[in-house]
Every structure is written in structure tokens, then in C-alpha cells.
Amino acid sequence: MDEVVLTGLTKNFGELVAVSEVNLEVPEGTIFGLLGPNGAGKSTTIRLLCTLLRPSDGTATVAGYDIIQNPVDVRQITGVLPEEGNHTLYPSMTGYENLQYFARLYGVPEEEIDGRIEELLTFMELWDRRDDKAGQLSTGNRQRLALCRALLHKPKVLLLDEPTSALDPVAAKRVRELILNFAKKYKQTFFINSHNLAEVQRICDSIAIIDEGKIVLTGKTTELREKLHGLQEYEIRVTGGVSKAESVLKTVDYVEIQRAEIDTIVVRIRDPMQNNSKLMRKLLDAGINIVEFSEEEATLEDLYLQTIKGGAK
Amino acid sequence: MLVAMADLRMAMQVRYVKLGIVGMGALGPLMAIIMISVFVIFPTTEEETSLILGIMIPMAGTLLAVFSVIPATLIAANSLVGEREQDTLEPLLCTPLTDRELLWGKTLSSLIPSLTILLAGTAVVMIVTNVIFVLYGRPMMLVPDLAGLFLILTAGPAIILTAVSINILISGKVKRVYEAYQTSGAIILVLMIPMFAPIIGMESGIPNTSMVWTVNIVTTLIAATLMIVTWSLAVKRFNRDRMISLR
Numbered sequence: 001m002d003e004v005v006l007t008g009l010t011k012n013f014g015e016l017v018a019v020s021e022v023n024l025e026v027p028e029g030t031i032f033g034l035l036g037p038n039g040a041g042k043s044t045t046i047r048l049l050c051t052l053l054r055p056s057d058g059t060a061t062v063a064g065y066d067i068i069q070n071p072v073d074v075r076q077i078t079g080v081l082p083e084e085g086n087h088t089l090y091p092s093m094t095g096y097e098n099l100q101y102f103a104r105l106y107g108v109p110e111e112e113i114d115g116r117i118e119e120l121l122t123f124m125e126l127w128d129r130r131d132d133k134a135g136q137l138s139t140g141n142r143q144r145l146a147l148c149r150a151l152l153h154k155p156k157v158l159l160l161d162e163p164t165s166a167l168d169p170v171a172a173k174r175v176r177e178l179i180l181n182f183a184k185k186y187k188q189t190f191f192i193n194s195h196n197l198a199e200v201q202r203i204c205d206s207i208a209i210i211d212e213g214k215i216v217l218t219g220k221t222t223e224l225r226e227k228l229h230g231l232q233e234y235e236i237r238v239t240g241g242v243s244k245a246e247s248v249l250k251t252v253d254y255v256e257i258q259r260a261e262i263d264t265i266v267v268r269i270r271d272p273m274q275n276n277s278k279l280m281r282k283l284l285d286a287g288i289n290i291v292e293f294s295e296e297e298a299t300l301e302d303l304y305l306q307t308i309k310g311g312a313k
Numbered sequence: 314m315l316v317a318m319a320d321l322r323m324a325m326q327v328r329y330v331k332l333g334i335v336g337m338g339a340l341g342p343l344m345a346i347i348m349i350s351v352f353v354i355f356p357t358t359e360e361e362t363s364l365i366l367g368i369m370i371p372m373a374g375t376l377l378a379v380f381s382v383i384p385a386t387l388i389a390a391n392s393l394v395g396e397r398e399q400d401t402l403e404p405l406l407c408t409p410l411t412d413r414e415l416l417w418g419k420t421l422s423s424l425i426p427s428l429t430i431l432l433a434g435t436a437v438v439m440i441v442t443n444v445i446f447v448l449y450g451r452p453m454m455l456v457p458d459l460a461g462l463f464l465i466l467t468a469g470p471a472i473i474l475t476a477v478s479i480n481i482l483i484s485g486k487v488k489r490v491y492e493a494y495q496t497s498g499a500i501i502l503v504l505m506i507p508m509f510a511p512i513i514g515m516e517s518g519i520p521n522t523s524m525v526w527t528v529n530i531v532t533t534l535i536a537a538t539l540m541i542v543t544w545s546l547a548v549k550r551f552n553r554d555r556m557i558s559l560r
Contacts, residue, residue: 013558047557050407054554076409087400105408149404 003028003157003189004049008058011044011213018044020213021058026206031183031190033204033221035197041213042193043083046159049191050080063156063189076106079155081163083193085146091135095126095145098134099152106153120148123178140171147175154186161193176203217303224303232272236283237264237292248286252279266296333387334426341380342434342441345373349456350445370454371511371525373438374461378469379504381431385473386500388423389480390493397556398490412551416481423477424470431469435462460522464507464529471536476500478543485555503539507532 004026011019019041026032036042047053049060051071059066065073082088089098096117103113121127124144134142143166150158163179164172180203182188194200200207201221208218217224238245242260249255254270269275276293283290352365396402410418435457442456457465479497487493510528 052403052406052553052557072409072411075407078407080404080407082400082403082407084400088404090401091399102404102408105405105410107409146404 001028002026003030004032004060004062004191006045006049006058006060009045009048009055009060010057011041011048011053012056017213019048022210022213022215024208024215024218026189026191028189029183029187030205031179031192031203033192033194033200033207034210035194035200035207036210037195040210042195042210043161044213045210046080046083046161046191046193049074050078050159051075076153077156079150079153079158081146081150081158081160083161084166085150085161085163086139086142086166088146089134089142089149091133093134094131095121095134095137095141096130098145099149102149103152108153116152116154117148120151124148125174140167143167144171144175147178151182155188157189157191158182159191162195163192164194164196164199172199179203233258233266233268233296234272234276235264235266235292235294235296236290237294238283239263239289239291244286245283245288248283248288249279252282255279263291330384330387330391334384334430337380337383338430338434341377341430342437344380345376345434345438345456346441346445348376349373349442353445353449353451366454368511370456370458371461372508374435374457374464374529375504375508377431377434377438377457377461378465378472379501379508381427381434381469382472382476382501382504383498384430385423385427386476386480386494386497388426389419389477389497390490392419392422393480393484393556394487394493395490397484398488402556406553406556412553413548416548416551419481420474420477423480424473427473428470431465431473435465460525460529463526464532467533468504468507468529468536471533471540472500472503475503475536475539475543478540478547481547481551482543485550485552500539503532503535506535 002025004024006022006024009019009022010017022041022045024032034042034045044053048055049062049067051067051074055068059068061067062074063077065077067074089095090101093101099117099120100113103116104110108116117130118127121130124147126141126144126148129137129141134145137145143163147160147163150160160179164175167175176199179190179192183190192200192204204221206218206220207224208215210216236245242263242265245265246257246260249257249265249267254275256268256270258266258268260266269279272295280290280293348369349366352362352369357365393402396405405415439456443453446453455462476497479500480493483493483496487496507525507528510525513524
């Protein structure tokens with residue numbers, strides 16, 4: 001069953017079309033990543049899904065509830081980490097008080113509040129800092145606290161807007177682990193906005209790329225990785241300059257030279273499983289001394305950039 | 314109530330709001346006591362004292378009402394526009410609170426302390442002035458007088474609620490707390506009418522009690538109308554989309 005369904009979702013701010021006819025389906029219990037550059041419409045999409053904004057056209061359902069018809073139900077079953085979540089805590093309340101306040105607003109049974117807060121703060125390694133004012137915590141700790149707030153009422157769907165932005169690599173890794181653990185433990189559905197491609201690649205089951213308010217690419221992360229094969233680059237390092245090797249490579253029809261540096265040529269090879277060994281032999285036969293022949297791991301970033309530029313549209 | 318308590322707590326963390334609540338809470342009763350007592354403590358002719366008390370006692374009620382509206386505007390401005398300015402509004406709007414629950418929470422956070430200030434201030438004025446009257450050999454009197462108490466118990470809460478409603482109404486239009494505070498603070502002008510009624514209505518040196526009553530009743534009607542209109546509009550026009558879009 002699809003937990004989050006966007007149907008022709010559109011949001012205009014005056015003349016500006018922030019989100020344009022977006023159609024997406026996110027299955028239950030999966031981690032979905034919405035990728036895109038700044039201003040692409042990612043945050044607006046999350047704000048539409050958590051009913052903060054009203055769509056100009058189209059609609060969406062979250063766990064079966066329509067965002068226009070049943071906004072209160074949608075808000076009850078979603079946990080939201082807003083953009084720059086670390087700024088959204090009450091600075092003069094302690095971490096514990098912040099969570100206690102929101103637990104009550106979400107209607108968490110009074111007898112469960114303390115236990116749930118302790119569980120989350122312990123998991124986030126913030127239990128010892130529970131009595132510190134939120135305003136006195138570091139950015140990373142505040143972000144983790146904001147994430148605790150989103151998870152407090154055990155929501156079915158989590159809408160996280162740039163969950164690791166402004167975090168150092170260690171804290172970002174911890175947050176990613178947390179997302180994976182929660183998705184596994186509670187079968188929660190995560191809808192994550194990010195421009196951090198490596199992060200999305202690591203944790204998301206499926207992704208969509210949004211640009212100028214429109215979805216330009218969507219699919220399972222594994223499927224998209226397959227699309228990357230065509231973008232795979234190989235680095236050939238040689239001795240004695242690259243000009244001779246370059247002239248040989250130009251005669252080979254399954255090779256496309258990307259760039260040539262002092263002793264290295266970067267190429268794309270069509271059907272590499274078949275042609276790589278053939279190419280090496282050809283170069284060796286031409287008397288070229290190969291020092292290194294290595295595969296440069298293509299990432300979603302390549303696909304992302306190519307998509308944004310229009311190459312894969 | 315949860316929202317109201319959290320709001321009030323947050324508001325008290327803002328220095329000028331805290332000073333405003335404490336200061337205005339003390340200033341109203343203090344001014345009223347000084348205004349009335351000074352003519353009792355310092356000797357004037359009996360005729361002059363009676364005349365001045367005839368003007369000052371009706372004014373005391375208005376003065377107390379005016380000083381209780383200021384904290385309401387300060388807290389209300391902080392609770393909506395202030396939350397947006399501090400970036401804490403978005404998570405709050407993401408909770409399952411309905412618009413009505415949210416607005417009641419925001420309203421109570423201003424209404425409760427302001428009404429407390431108003432009623433406690435009135436009680437203090439009533440007690441202190443009469444202690445002074447007794448000490449200086451004057452008969453005990455109702456301060457504020459009945460017309461003033463009527464104004465305090467009717468127009469006072471109505472104007473406080475109007476100030477909060479105006480804040481809700483403009484929260485989707487103004488970006489900064491001080492803009493919200495200044496705009497909603499203008500509602501105090503309504504209470505200027507009864508403030509000067511005892512002086513304007515004086516007839517050959519004698520305060521016109523029936524005119525004071527008339528002005529106070531008219532002020533209450535204006536305040537009640539404003540309260541109903543602004544509150545209805547605030548509830549009807551409250552728009553999460555506009556609150557979030559205006560950044």
C-alpha cells in the first residue's frame with residue numbers, strides 16, 4: 001500500500017510556481033528521498049504534505065488521509081522535522097520540556113510521556129543534556145532534539161526536511177543510523193528532502209529528483225544505480241604523456257574521451273564488461289605503458305547533475 | 314491551556330515583555346493611587362478635594378483598564394508573530410491542534426495575565442486608597458466608583474480580547490513583533506473616550522455622573538462590538554498558509 005500519494009500537487013505563490021503537478025507514490029515502510037537543488041520545491045512539498053500550506057491545485061494523501069479534507073488527521077499521524085529544524089525549538093525551555101510540551105500537544109498518553117522521552121533522548125545520546133536549555137545546545141544536539149520531537153508520538157509517516165544539514169559528519173551519520181533503525185523497528189515511512197546525494201544513496205529505497213517544481217526523475221535507488229552504468233568513467237594513467245594514448249583511444253568506437261590531464265585520461269566505455277580487456281590489450285599492443293586502469297565510482301550525483309542539466313530528461 | 318502556558322512562559326523570557334507586564338501591572342494601580350491620594354494627603358480646601366476626587370475617581374477605572382491592555386498586546390504580538398520570527402511556529406502548526414484550539418491557546422495566554430493585572434490592580438487601588446482615606450480622616454469610598462468598575466468588568470476584558478484578535482488578524486500580514494505590537498496597541502485609543510469624560514462633562518464645577526455612566530456604557534458597547542467583529546474575523550481568516558508563506 002502507498003503511504004504517501006501526491007496527485008497533481010501544485011503550489012503557486014503569486015506568479016511563482018513552486019511545485020508543479022507533482023505525482024508521486026511512496027510505499028508504506030520505505031525511505032523515500034526527494035532530491036533537488038535549493039529552490040526546487042522540496043520544502044514546499046513537505047509543507048504541503050504536513051498541511052502547513054494549502055495546494056493551489058491537486059492533492060495528496062498521507063496514510064489514507066487527504067491533506068485538504070482531513071488536515072488534523074494528517075498532522076496527527078505525521079512527524080515533521082522542518083527546514084533548519086535546529087532553530088525550531090523553544091530556546092528557553094530545556095530539551096526535556098520541549099519534548100514534554102509537544103508530547104502533550106500530540107496527545108501522547110500522560111503515563112507514557114516520560115518513558116518515551118527517556119527512550120528517545122537516550123537513543124540520541126542526549127539524556128545527560130535533558131535539563132539544558134535548548135538554546136544552549138550545539139547545532140547538532142538541537143537537530144537531534146528536533147528529530148526526537150518529530151518521533152515522539154510514533155508517527156506513521158515522517159517528513160524530514162534536510163535532516164542532516166548543518167550537522168558535522170559524525171552527527172549526520174548518527175542521524176542516518178537513527179532513520180534506518182526507526183524505519184526497521186517501527187516500519188515507519190520516511191519522506192526525506194535532501195540535496196545531499198550521498199546520504200540519499202545510502203539510506204533511501206527510492207528517490208525522485210525535483211527541479212523548478214517538477215519531478216524530472218523518479219525510481220528505486222537500485223534502478224537508478226543501473227542507469228548510472230552508462231555514466232561510469234574509467235581513469236587510465238600512463239607514463240610518457242597522454243598524447244599517444246589519446247590518439248589510440250580516438251580510433252576506438254566504444255570509447256568516449258571525457259578529459260585528458262598530464263598523465264591521465266578519463267574515458268567512458270560502452271559495454272565495459274565486454275570492452276575493457278579489449279581496450280587494455282589495444283593500448284598495450286600500441287606500446288603504451290599503463291600504470292593504472294581504474295573505475296571511478298559513479299554516484300547519483302552524476303545522474304542528478306545530468307538530470308538537472310537536462311541530459312536525462 | 315497548554316499552548317497558553319507555554320506562550321506565557323516564552324513571553325516572560327523576552328525582557329521587554331516581562332518589564333511590560335510587571336511595569337504596566339504596577340504602573341496603573343500606582344498612578345491611580347497617587348492621583349487620588351495626593352489630594353487627600355496634601356491639604357487643600359474640602360471643596361477642592363471633593364471636586365478633584367469627583368474627577369479622579371472615575372478616571373481611575375479607565376486608567377486601570379488602559380494599563381491592563383498593554384501587557385495583552387505585548388504577549389499577543391509575541392505569541393504569533395514572535396513565534397514566526399523565532400522559527401518556532403512551524404512545529405506548533407504541524408501538531409494536530411485545530412485552528413480554534415490554537416487560537417484559544419494564544420488568546421488565553423494574553424487574556425489570563427491581563428485580566429489578572431486588571432482585577433488585582435483594581436483590588437489594590439480599592440484597598441490602598443481607602444486605607445489612606447481612613448488615615449487622613451476621610452470617609453471610605455468606592456475607588457474606582459461604580460461606573461469605573463462597570464467599565465473595568467465589561468469594556469476592559471472586551472478591549473483586551475480585541476487587542477488579541479487584532480494580533481491574530483494581522484499575524485499573516487506583518488513580519489515583525491514591533492509592527493504587530495504597535496498596530497494592536499492602537500486599540501487603547503478606545504479607552505481615551507471615558508478617560509476624559511469626567512473633565513469634559515463637568516458642569517459648573519460639579520462632575521456629571523450621568524454623563525460618565527453614559528460614556529462608559531457607550532465605550533463598553535463599542536468595545537463589545539469591536540471584540541465580536543475582530544474575534545469573528547480572526548477565527549474566520551486565520552490562515553496557516555499565509556502565516557507560513559510570509560517569511
